[in-house]
Amino acid sequence: MADPLRPHSFAPPVPAGPAAAGVAPDASAAASAAFAIKNFSLWYGNHQALHDVTIDIPARQVTAIIGPSGCGKSTFLRALNRMHELTPGVRIAGDLRLYGDNLYAADVDPTLVRRRVGMVFQKSNPFPTMSIAENVLCGLRLNGVTDQQLLRARLExxxxxxxxxxxxxxxxxxxxxxxxxxxxxxxxxxxxxxxxPEVLLLDEPCSALDPIATAKVEELIHELKSKYTIVIVTHNMQQAARVSDRTAFFYMGKLVEYAETRTIFMNPSNPQTEAYVSGRFG
Incomplete structure (x- = not known):
């Protein structure tokens, strides 16, 4: 069944292949970049929150963003789907692309960006006046989907x-x-x-959960990465080590180090990274 929400003005997502069937993606798919970001900066008025961030985020992997409070982690995450759009005084510079498409181009509708790049926030926020079913389906209904067969199938x-x-x-x-x-x-x-969506952003998704609920969400992240590119912000070093394929360490709005998660935690190249992951500051 064709996806009625796929925006025609954007390039298609990574083609369905073994990963879509629940099999681990092959090396070429894993190596391809979902986001290609170059010299990206962001300001809140006169305050610069992100400084010349350059990073490629691979498709269908989990990328963790770590760093102390106020280092720009959530700012960076929200920049990936233009969640800063309505904040007064925000401006950006640099290049941020999803599968080659400039997400900040003047002719790109932010609503379409957020269809492609979904987001889950730190505090769970189901709509209080909606049922379980309607919470799941509200995005489809808001986008004009009325096919009951499609809605039932998508719900389950x-x-x-x-x-x-x-x-x-x-x-x-x-x-x-x-x-x-x-x-x-x-x-x-x-x-x-x-x-x-093609990408799922998770902003501290387990910070308010107990260990059992956290384990279920982490297991879910492992399962979803065969279909989605996932970027997760977390303060929990152990969680980053458990769920991610690659880890980016931010400090004072700058990307300090970015590598495979094992490298970041076992053999970081930057002394600041080593000090943070070892608990000497943060």
Whole structure:
């Protein structure tokens, strides 16, 4: 079934292949960049929050963004889908591309950017007046999808991908807020992936969850990376080490070091990175 939300003004996502069927992506797919970012800077008024960030984020892998509070992690994450659009005084410089498309080009609609780049926030935020089902489907409905067969299929598929279907299938019309904290966060993930983005951004998705709920979300991240490029901001060093393929360390708005996660934690090349991951500051 064709995806009614796929914007024609953008390049298609990475073609479906073994990874889409749940098999690990091949080396060429893993090596391809989803985001290509060069000399990207961002200011809030006179305050420069990001300084000349250059980074390629690979497709269908998990990239963790780490660093102390106030270092620019969340600012960088939100820049990836233009979430700063309505903040007064924000300006940017540099180049930020998704599969070759300049996301900040003057003729690009930010709404289309956010269809391609979904986001889950630190605090789970199911819409309180909506049922579990309507929370998942609201993005599709807002974009004009009325095909009931498609909506039913997308509801079940999204909840299954979020590892939530078996827990909620018998009470889909209860409020989304009736779920536990961990279930609510997975519901928000289901809502984000229902519109079939190419990228999933996760901003401290487990910070308010207990260890059991955190383990379920981390397991879900491992499963979703066969279909989605995932970028996660986390303060939790152990979590970054567990879930990510590559890790970027930010400090004072600058990208200090970026490498495979094992390298960052076992053999970093920058003394600042070593001091941070070893707990000597942060």
């Amino acid at each position: 598929d999204s909840l299954r991908m979020a590892a939530l279907w078996d827990e909620v299938k018998d009470h889909l019309f209860r409020p989304g807020t009736s779920l536990s904290g961990g279930q609510q966060q997975r519901l928000c993930i289901a809502r984000a992936i229902a519109v079939r």
